[in-house]
Amino acid sequence: MGECPEYRVRLFMSVDLVGSTAFKAKHGDRRDPGEPYPVWLNRTKSFYRQFPNLMNGHYKDYLPTYDGSENFSDRVPKVWKTVGDEIIFCIRIVCLEHLACCVRSFTKALSEYGSLINEQEPELDVKGCTWIASFPAPNATVTSASRFSLDPKQGIIGDQLNEEDEKNADINPSEYDFLGKQIDTGFRVSKFAQAHELGLSIDLAWLLTMLRHMDLVDYQFTYRGKEQLKGVIGGAPYPVITVQTERSPEKRELDSLERSVSGLSFAEPISLRNYIHQFMHQHKVEIPIIPSARDKFDIEKLPQCYKDLTAAWEVGIIEEGKRTQSNEEAEAFVEPSQFVPAPPETPSNIDEINMAIDKLVEVYWSKGQT
Numbered sequence: 001m002g003e004c005p006e007y008r009v010r011l012f013m014s015v016d017l018v019g020s021t022a023f024k025a026k027h028g029d030r031r032d033p034g035e036p037y038p039v040w041l042n043r044t045k046s047f048y049r050q051f052p053n054l055m056n057g058h059y060k061d062y063l064p065t066y067d068g069s070e071n072f073s074d075r076v077p078k079v080w081k082t083v084g085d086e087i088i089f090c091i092r093i094v095c096l097e098h099l100a101c102c103v104r105s106f107t108k109a110l111s112e113y114g115s116l117i118n119e120q121e122p123e124l125d126v127k128g129c130t131w132i133a134s135f136p137a138p139n140a141t142v143t144s145a146s147r148f149s150l151d152p153k154q155g156i157i158g159d160q161l162n163e164e165d166e167k168n169a170d171i172n173p174s175e176y177d178f179l180g181k182q183i184d185t186g187f188r189v190s191k192f193a194q195a196h197e198l199g200l201s202i203d204l205a206w207l208l209t210m211l212r213h214m215d216l217v218d219y220q221f222t223y224r225g226k227e228q229l230k231g232v233i234g235g236a237p238y239p240v241i242t243v244q245t246e247r248s249p250e251k252r253e254l255d256s257l258e259r260s261v262s263g264l265s266f267a268e269p270i271s272l273r274n275y276i277h278q279f280m281h282q283h284k285v286e287i288p289i290i291p292s293a294r295d296k297f298d299i300e301k302l303p304q305c306y307k308d309l310t311a312a313w314e315v316g317i318i319e320e321g322k323r324t325q326s327n328e329e330a331e332a333f334v335e336p337s338q339f340v341p342a343p344p345e346t347p348s349n350i351d352e353i354n355m356a357i358d359k360l361v362e363v364y365w366s367k368g369q370t
Helices: 020-026 039-065 096-120 145-150 163-171 181-192 202-213 249-262 269-282 304-332 350-369
Strands: 008-018 078-083 086-092 125-135 140-143 176-179 197-200 221-228 237-244
Touching: 008 039, 008 096, 008 163, 008 181, 020 039, 039 086, 039 096, 096 125, 096 202, 125 181, 125 202, 140 163, 163 176, 181 197, 181 237, 197 202, 202 221, 202 237, 202 269, 221 269, 237 269
Parallel strands: 125 197
Antiparallel strands: 008 086, 008 125, 078 086, 140 176, 197 237, 221 237
16 A cells, blocks of 8 residues: 555635637638648647746746745746646645735736737637635545556556555646545536636635735735536535636726725725635635744644544554565465475486395295205
């Protein structure tokens, strides 16, 4: 079984190219001068290439502004998978400062790439959604089918992975699949994303309000009531919480006026954090454990689901040891009926002995006849 995986929290960030379906339908045959491929394909290829590069660049820019950045300087979010016109990034979070650096880099890339694509094609834009998930419980990491097909030595798809596997998944998420209720929730929450608002899961929103209180981010939060999400927290209405990502000053001003008219103001971070915490407690949503760069990880605060897994893992190791010992003893054991007495060894000089006996017998009989 190997070493039991450590508790870890991974951040997932999804960016989607808005308006791409309608753009393909409208400009399916349109080509730029000298280009063999249609415009929609070139714009999509540019999206796949440019957005990660922009985010990586901003990540490097923000690093020096955070304490403990030497511990996560190489922990830039990696592409987990692409789904149509969507890119999903994933990274294991080292500390709260690392989380702030990742999310700020992502939202900055959303703003910058949105401006770039708007200049090229006013019909296109980008929107984003982010969420977190804890591993190895209540969510799970499994070897992806594509990785297994390339390297059958990786074991059976769906096998329980140990710490060595989890470390590799931290660095190379595209080789793995991540399953569980928090992953499902993240995909459901993506419906809240808009070009001017970043969709959030409530546990990540709780962390971001904490980062705001620590002056690690300067986000403005909006609470838009609750909405039922299929398969999430037993069907109870789920809080809709977003972060404003509008990049246009004019649109920001219009949004501000609209909020004044409608009475919808930005949520006060501390009050929002208290509300989310109470909601999570009532609906048994796991509180994520992420220390700051200056704090030590407190294992006593680990969620009960992880403690249960470690206990089961230890039992599994003991049982595996017993099975191994039993198999070894069974292989070494030989049934008594399998012992067959070896025939007495035949002297190598048997012919000489027989000749000597014949001579003695001959002498004996010759004396007896005298």
